[in-house]
Amino acid sequence: MKDSYDGPILEIDSLSISFFTRLREIPAVMDFSVRVMPGEAVGLVGESGCGKSTVALGVMQDLGKNGRIVGGSIKFKGRDLNEMSQEELRKIRGSEIAMIYQEPMASLNPAMKIGKQLMEVPMIHRGASEKDAYDRALQVVTDVKLPDPARILDSYPHQLSGGQQQRIVIAMALMAEPSLLILDEPTTALDVTVEAAVVQLVKELGQKYGTSMLFISHNLGLVLETCDRLCVMYSGEAVERGSIKDVFDEMQHPYTQALFRSIPLPGADKNARPLRAIPGNFPLPHERPNGCNFGPRCDYFEAGRCDAGDIKMFDVPGNEHHATRCLRFQEIDWHAEMDTGHGAEKPEPGRVVLKMDNLKKYYEVAANALFGKRGDTKVVKANETLSFEARESETLAIVGESGCGKSTFAKVLMGLETATDGQILLDNRNIESTPIEARDTQTVADVQMVFQNPFDTLNPSMTVGRQIIRALEVFGVGNNDAERRERMLQLLDLVKLPRAFAERMPRQLSGGQKQRVGIARAFAGNARIVVADEPVSALDVSVQAAVTDLLMEIQREQKTTLLFISHDLSIVRYLSDRVMVMYLGHVVELGTTDQVFAPPYHPYTEALLSAVPIADTRVTKKTIVLEGDIPSAMNPPSGCPFQTRCRWKSQVPGGLCEKDVPPMRQLGGGHQIKCHLSEQHLASMEPVIQIAAE
């Protein structure tokens, strides 16, 4: 069926794509070239809005009503896709080129059984009979390692978990054994451990079927793990292109360099070697500067040259596979040490301000929301015996994936919910059963929160300044409007936003700026404890660094206790003093950052560490792939919460893991682990991450 063809599978040559809106033409992609050879995986990295998805949709020739290819060519196996008729394209789509999207749930038809959606592909493209199509579907579902394929084929998408859905989407793409697979951020919506498993699967299948891949991601670490070559995009253009090794170790573009400097790699340290954010903001497509798009943010910018005119791709001498879009790449000293700027003193943690003691939070939920019988409720144990202390100017990271109870914990601490059992001591006062309405203004102002989603944390119909002033009013700061206004402007200074932003509406701000306003609001009443719930995970990498830095700086100044909730171990290692790992409502490990990131690990921490992609070629990681998904909190496993996925379980005699919840064990120095494993086994653990000596 498949013809034999051994040239490049995909050849994009100086492609330009524009969207036409009522106001203007938006050039989303300009002069973009890339080539994918058979069996090769090419990565496409860049920040949000740089045009990655547009390239992918351009290849699929599906740019919607207002999108148009305005220049260049896209050749698939030597044939120009631009010149094909709709009918020809239809034949190629799904059979020769397949695409996988970011949102698994949204890409499956909710009203159609999985089996039917899969079988459609061979039935359209090969005229396969229903029987053959079913067999093929069964086989592919088995290939993507889903348990009980027959049952899965007979279910609707909503009956599967996110990870399973993504596997089905992958299966669907593989149904016709395409020669090219385009993956647009295939794992962003998934939990880290599930992401690791899906990435592993994609790699294996790519090898098994010999499929070429175009892998789109904003995560350099993931690209390192999956791809052979990569292409870095910035603001609609490819800025650097080359093999993984070339780009990671011998980068030739200032943007690539800045990107690497802004992500926390092992070895970065918030005090000694802080991250370096890229200054400024990502330009909107219609506000691009003259000449080099990166110019306004570039450290090596040279007026009169960099902003003179369009810049084309240059081949790096001596390596025709490596190219960069920078005029000065040969003049820059790529090995110069980064100017780390301020090397701040590490602040000493002060006295204990917050103490949790055996905190428990159980919810009663109706077993079935719509048709449930009365009285038919279940108890969900969202937090199970949480105990820890947090000190002044200390950062305590709370790590865990979805459903582990992080947000519940935050709610109880804030007083939006009251605890079921146990106590929370704030300056030795019990607050666990005082709901927020009953707390005095000072307590409320002391404990504040920064939220995850920047697009949701500000009230869209109130000016930025007004929102901060409101917080000041509520916290009783300032005696009159003028004083409060002054204080609001100071707060804007504190979070490094121009004072003029006070009059702006939230929609006029970028994600990072909104997050800064959120931080300013949280510190309005001089909060002493700030809960930051994934404050940077929704931000672009270059902005992440700036926001984290800001948090750290304010913390140093104000001696704030920071409870930093995150699932990203790289950033946690970078900024936290102590780490608490949670799984299904249980604290499974607690200790200083060094203790948690070195063996002995809790088996879950070990898997989590191995799952986080690291964008550093020197790092070697042990691959630990967890089977299955995180169990639902409604229906937790018996015994140890982690037993369904634990690879060490067999080492514990007597099936103890399935019977008893393990006790919290002290390993000395305040390091605690909740596991049945014996001392020897714990001692025998090897480090997951190793950095090769330079």
Place this chain on the structure above:
Amino acid sequence: MEPLGWFDILTRIFMQFMPVWIALVVLFTLSIVYKRRLGLYGKLFDSTIGMVGFGLVMFWVFTGIFGAFDLIITHDPLAQVSSMKNKPPGTPIMGAEDGQYPYYLFGGDNLARDVFSRMVKGAWVVVQIAPLATLFAFMVGITLGLPAGYYGGKLDTLLSFLANLILAFPVILLFYLLVTPEIVDTGIPNYMAMVLFIFPLVFVAVLLNSRYRTQPAVRTPLLIGVLGVMGWLYLSLISQPGTAITVLPDALDLFNLQGGILVVFVSVVFVNSPTVFRIVRGLAMDIKTRDYVAAAQTRGERPWYIMLWEILPNARGPLIVDFCLRIGYTTILLGTLGFFGLGLPPESPDWGTTINDGRRLLQIYLHPAMVPAFALLSMVLGLNLLADGLREESLRD
């Protein structure tokens, strides 16, 4: 005199509407010039549909207002000129006196009144009642819908049950039960007015109180002032001499609604509020999951502040669109009432009543029913188009 041809009729009507044209031109010029500074209203002028709709609506609004000052009409809408009974459009008046307009531009109805002037006067009835009744319905719906959606639970169950109860009533049956002279005698509509019209007061009181809770020095005088004025208006509105509720002495009573209007008003508000309630409740349930609501909760804001200042402003898009649609719906309801001869007095020039009058002889004389029918059609169409334009524009950006 010869009867006028269609061309002459239209030209003369065009001339009669001159004040309306002038007002429309001024309004549109100003709006288009300053559209970038006018928020959502300004954006309306980017959409053809929205502009057409807005134009139609404003045409009738201006017609209503100028009509109320006797500007556009050619004759007294109640005056009968005996020779003009059922005469076709453009018929000259025999032996017209000096100063009397010499033609019935849209003909005469079966009581020999001028159809054109009645149509213009009818616009005033609609323009007066429909937006105001809708506004009151929104106040009721919002004041009850926000807590139902925000708190959920028992309160929600109870309020939703009540709303569904009213919704399960066929509207016409409800009208027949409420808007009869017998029921009016019992004073039930006055009591309903008393209950329904208190909601705007409650709404404004809570709104201001929650906003200025932290500054008692500002809040207390503000509340006393605003509530004082509103309370007076409220009492004047519900107090009608000669009915069950006469709370204010005549000297203080600012105004009395003319007979029937209060009943119609109350019933229309009553029928519309449950739907508004449902919409607001749904929006509140959706918006309360947002982080900015959580942020307000974590800084210890009181529930009513969150409902009115964090949730309501962000629900305004769908609510504004629904407001326009609902004015249209209310216009239709008013027409329905007129059509069944309920509420308004039989000689009232409102469109529903005139359609009802005209339809009896419809097989022979078209114009007495068709003229108000098209007036109503164009007004409701305008509101629908306006809503569509607003919806489209608010989805952009």
Place this chain on the structure above:
Amino acid sequence: MAFFLLRRIGTMLLTALCLTFIVFWLTNLAPNLEKLAKNQGNVRMTDEQVASFLQDRGYAQPLPLKYAQWLGVAPGWVIEGRDGTTRSRCNGVLENGVPPENARSFCGVLQGDWGYSTVFQDGVGSIIATRLGLTGKLMFWVMMVMVPGALIIGVLAGMREGSRTDRTLSTVSIITTATPEYVSGVVFIAVFASTAFGLRWFNGSATSAMEDATFENFTLPVMTIALYGMGYIARMTRASMAEVMTAQYIRTARLKGVSFPNIVMKHALRNALIAPFTVIMLQFPWLLNGVVIVETLFNYKGFGWTLVQAAGNNDIELLLGVSVVSVFVVLITQLISDIGYVYLNPRISVS
């Protein structure tokens, strides 16, 4: 599921009880009763006479008791009037003051006894049955025209948002929703049935359609009701279809190589119909309005016409019967819409 149904039916009964009680209360207010007495007896009755008239016919009893009797949970009244005749609720005028052998003492809705219409001089049960039959016929044809028409218009318009077809169809839908029945009915009669235009294609009255519905006498009433609802449903369908067509899974299907007709038929349609389905079902109660207007306008003596007669003359028991029926129509359609929603939308599972 059984539990769900039970709870829904429970709510339904509670709603019906509340509503009938409200109707009962409103119709039994003093001015209404006085009007009734004057209608029944004679217009020039003195207050005294009115009082005794009402007294003799059981209207003067306390409201809850009367309501209980109407429901059939309290024994019907037997009153010896001042005029000497003994009347009873269940058995009419009693000869020599005693109820006949095996006479019923309970006669309310629960016993299947809907009472007696003072206007039509007939049992409420039988009036409603015949009138409902006639309206059923009308509604059937309305549905036959409206639902498929609206869905086709909606799907065609929403399939390719912003196309010329979409614009045309949307404009048509907006115009029809802006035209209430009493306007479109008047226009239809004027254009198609009046001498003035001279078309005279259809009949301007549907009275003859009660016996024998033909194309001539039934088209106009059916079209009048159908048009108003059609535009509304079509707009809902269009919106829902347009939204579905931009969904990610439609893109997936397109990039899987599914052809456009198949995308629309197999992938989009079922998802796009979930929202309008609820709307169609909730249209029923609202169609009742249209029915009342159209039956009055075209003089078709169905359920809506009966409602107007009953309400206009304060015919208490008929009015109550009419309310019960209309309330049940509303509630049952709501129930069906919920169940159908579950069926169409696999995301809600039934335990």
